[in-house]
Amino acid sequence: MNELLPNFSRYTSSCTEEEKAEIMSVIDTLFNDNDLLKIIKELATVTDDSEEPLQTRTDSLDRIFRFIKAINNPNRVNVVNSERNFLPIIKKFQLVLFDLPGVGGELNKAHYGIVWDLKLTRDELLVIMTNSYKDYKHIETSTRFNIGPVGNQSLSTFVILDQIQTISRKKIIATVFDGQELILNEAQQKRIDRSISLLSTKEIPLSEFLMNKKRKLIPIFDDFEVQIEHLNMPFKIISQSKFHLSYMLFFEDDSTKIFNINFELSTFANASEHRNAIRRLLRALPTYSAADSPVLIESLKDARLRIYNEILSKKVLSESEISTK
Known part of the structure; x- marks a missing residue:
């Protein structure tokens, strides 16, 4: 610790006393928490990944930061008749915005997803990921297709059925848009159901x-x-x-x-x-x-x-x- 003092003085010469105290508190925590120290040592080894998909060190650290932020979101529950219901309350077939700190080629940053299945008593949601449909970019297949605008949206929604995944409510950014919840209509639900049948049976397109x-x-x-x-x-x-x-x-x-x-x-x-x-x-x-x-x-x-x-x-x-x- 004594070896750090000369460098500490040099690195913090332009900091306020409050900032110096905050840095010292972090250092003190670091040297008294072996689990945290192990993580910091691993973080220090993060480098650019030049292979496809390209991912810079800055990008990787940003993903890690957003993952930690999601972990630090407290579980929000509402107790009803001795039963713990997780918040926010989400409806089946609702379009929700998530922050996804993906690794490698996984979806990253803010993405809309359709909540396909859920239980009020559990934190996790089964979500079908989506994008805004762009005709010059998105090729429709049996598992990726346009279902048109959802609710009052002006842009069409492109369903990515092969990107269905379980996501924690802690990663939710927004559930209401322009004052409205966005819920799939019955025709959109059936369009997705038809394509799920291709994945779960031997049917072919x-x-x-x-x-x-x-x-x-x-x-x-x-x-x-x-x-x-x-x-x-x-x-x-x-x-x-x-x-x-x-x-x-x-x-x-x-x-x-x-x-x-x-x-x-x-x-x-x-x-x-x-x-x-x-x-x-x-x-x-x-x-x-x-x-x-x-x-x-x-x-x-x-x-x-x-x-x-x-x-x-x-x-x-x-x-x-x-x-x-």
């Missing part, structure tokens, strides 16, 4: 069926603009043959409808080339000019149609089609 069960065959949709939206959805087969599929979809309002797809032979070299073509259709995005002055160059609808026409160009032509060319 329509796109997987086209890639794996109709290899090298080109799908000819009855209504391309409508049926392109079905590719990431679970479906029920009504009837099928090699060159035809009749399938049923279940919608959020509990209605059902039957759709048809015919199939034609292709000139794809192999199944892999065929799968890649379908994946390109799934991953289509609109094209904008520079981000500082975004101007739409190609809409999502046009991008999908362009890629689908490229797929159709691989169709094996009949003799009558060849003669008309």
Whole structure:
């Protein structure tokens, strides 16, 4: 301790007496708490991580600081009939803002999440993470999709179903926005439920069926603009043959409808080339000019149609089609 005194005087020469007393108190605590000293020694070894995902030392220390702040948030409870209910009171299907001090590629900083399950008597919440939907950035899949605005929000909500996790109420930043709680409507709840069924059962989305069960065959949709939206959805087969599929979809309002797809032979070299073509259709995005002055160059609808026409160009032509060319 005596060895620290010369350095202490130099480092604190510009500090007030109150600040010096506070620093001495921390040092005194440090040298009398072996657990804390062990943590400080570990903190001193934190360095930049140059591998993906990039994370600087400053960023890592900020995450640690926010994690400690969350730990220091006291448990808030309300005793009702001898039962301890944790606060804040949250509703199922409510959109809540959390502070997530993630590690590596985990979600970090402030993020919205949908409270999917909870118990009043427990601190933890089962949360489906979300982002604000950006059409130029977010590719919809069977587990990541746009459910539209929640409550009075102006921006659409992009559900990240494969980022479902348990989160403590201590990490909550806000539960009310512009004076309102944001609760998913029934249609939004059912949209998520449908996708959860894909994770919990052996159901596959329509796109997987086209890639794996109709290899090298080109799908000819009855209504391309409508049926392109079905590719990431679970479906029920009504009837099928090699060159035809009749399938049923279940919608959020509990209605059902039957759709048809015919199939034609292709000139794809192999199944892999065929799968890649379908994946390109799934991953289509609109094209904008520079981000500082975004101007739409190609809409999502046009991008999908362009890629689908490229797929159709691989169709094996009949003799009558060849003669008309």
